Amino acid sequence: MxxxxxxxxLFVSFFPxxxxxxxxxxxxxxxxxxxxxxxxxxxxxxxxxxxxxxxxxxxxxxxxxxxxxxxxxxxxxxxxxxxxxxxxxxxxxxxxxxxxxxxxxxxxxxxxxxxxxxxxxxxxxxxxxxxxxxxxxxxxxxxxxxxxxxxxxxxxxxxxxxxxxxxxxxxxxxxxxxxxxxxxxxxxxxxxxxxxxxxxxxxxxxxxxxxxxxxxxxxxxxxRSEEVTGVLTELRQGITYTLNHKLLKRTLIIFGVSFVLITPAAVLTPLLVERSFGSDVWRLTANEIVWTVGTLIGGAFVSLRGEFRDKIFTVAVCLVAFGITFALLGIAKNFTIYLLIMGAAGFFMPIIATAQTVLIQENVEAAMMGRVFSLVQIVTGTAMPVAILFFGPLADIISIGLILLVTGILLALTGVLYQITSKRAGISY
The missing domain is CATH 1.20.1250.20 (MFS general substrate transporter like domains)
Known part of the structure; x- marks a missing residue:
């Protein structure tokens, strides 16, 4: 990944x-x-x-x-x-x-x-x-x-x-x-x-x-329905709008939690390959290629399908699938099996990315879209660097396989909780 x-x-004067x-x-x-x-x-x-x-x-x-x-x-x-x-x-x-x-x-x-x-x-x-x-x-x-x-x-x-x-x-x-x-x-x-x-x-x-x-x-x-005001005022409006929107607030929380739990699989798998299967360059290359091939197939699937009626359910299923595949990466003993699992995990990436993005695009006012996606970018851009500060040193203390197993299980549970809590809150998109 x-x-x-x-x-x-940006030069403001370019946009009169x-x-x-x-x-x-x-x-x-x-x-x-x-x-x-x-x-x-x-x-x-x-x-x-x-x-x-x-x-x-x-x-x-x-x-x-x-x-x-x-x-x-x-x-x-x-x-x-x-x-x-x-x-x-x-x-x-x-x-x-x-x-x-x-x-x-x-x-x-x-x-x-x-x-x-x-x-x-x-x-x-x-x-x-x-x-x-x-x-x-x-x-x-x-x-x-x-x-x-x-x-x-x-x-x-x-x-x-x-x-x-x-x-x-x-x-x-x-x-x-x-x-x-x-x-x-x-x-x-x-x-x-x-x-x-x-x-x-x-x-x-x-x-x-x-x-x-x-x-x-x-x-x-x-x-824009509101008047153009100061940048800080509009920034506060964007934050307030997002936090008062029950779908957006829940989505941001899920983004943050899931990106933290995805971090070990995103960052530590090359080290896992080197420690568990060998330091040959072709193995590290294969690790990257099979993931990308999986995402390619997943993207083609999304474009052919054309629509996900219940996007929250789709995201929840993909989080569960991520959790299962990442946990299986942690316990895989054969490199060929490991690569097959990695490719399967990659398949779900375009699905979850598309479902989450379209879910926001369909339910946010056009004039607020930029500010909402900037908050999403902050959450996703902060979660992984912060998480690796914890998981990186931890990988030198315990096995990476164990880290992937535990975070994979937690990620699958996050998907289940996302679906259950959204249903209880009456959110369905």
């Missing part, structure tokens, strides 16, 4: 409010726009181009740091610089996503990162190949991801009819999985044969193509 950081900071013509009710967009398929095609193409370049660079940087330093401290610093800024900027990013034109926000993010990465290319070509500079650029990418992600997720229901959201998310998840299969290979080839500067250039090129593709798509700002 991997996370990836993409793109940048031009009066009534800049606003359109989200339902009118969906009902009146007969070209939504053209729009979503451009949107998915642009975002997957951006994702591909960013993924290649992320792999190239972590491998470059590993090869140059062979230091766990530097790898840890890269991880912190790649994750922490994204979490810190997320609350403000949600406000910006609801205040400004989301398309422009996304394009600015890609453009700023492309310029920053181009600067990195120039610095490396000039001989300034500093590890500290790589950390700074990683932080810039992370800030960009924090700004861009709420805008991206909030824009889907703005351009896609509600009844098509699940199918579209399934298609997007499938494409993401394909790129996650390709990007390590491309990153390795580029890094090994051409050098890291060409990996940076690939990101510049794909970001530029993403901006061009998005530029052909016309998207209006979303209508």
């Amino acid at each position: 991997k996370g990836d950081g993409v793109l940048h900071r 409010i031009n009066g009534k013509d800049d606003f359109m009710n989200i339902n009118q967009v969906q009902e009146n726009n007969s070209t939504w398929k053209h729009k979503i095609a451009l949107f998915i193409i642009s975002q997957n181009l951006s994702l591909f370049g960013s993924s290649v660079v992320s792999f190239a940087i972590i491998w470059y740091i590993t090869l140059q330093t062979s230091s766990g401290t530097w790898v840890m610093l890269f991880t912190i610089f790649s994750l922490l800024p994204q979490v810190l900027i997320s609350l403000w990013a949600g406000v910006w996503a609801d205040r400004y034109n989301r398309k422009h926000l996304i394009m600015l993010a890609d453009g700023f990162i492309a310029l920053a990465t181009l600067g990195l290319v120039i610095a490396f070509l000039a001989g300034y190949q500093s590890m500290e500079l790589l950390l700074v650029i990683s932080a810039v990418r992370s800030i960009g991801a924090g700004i861009q992600t709420p805008a991206i997720v909030a824009m889907y229901p703005q351009i896609v009819p509600v009844e098509k959201l699940t199918r579209v998310q399934g298609i997007n998840q499938t494409l993401n999985s394909v790129l996650m299969l390709l990007s390590p290979a491309v990153g390795g080839i580029v890094l090994g044969s051409l050098g890291i500067t060409w990996a940076f250039m690939l990101d510049v090129i794909t970001a530029s193509l993403a901006i061009i593709a998005l530029g052909f798509m016309h998207v209006e700002k979303v209508v």
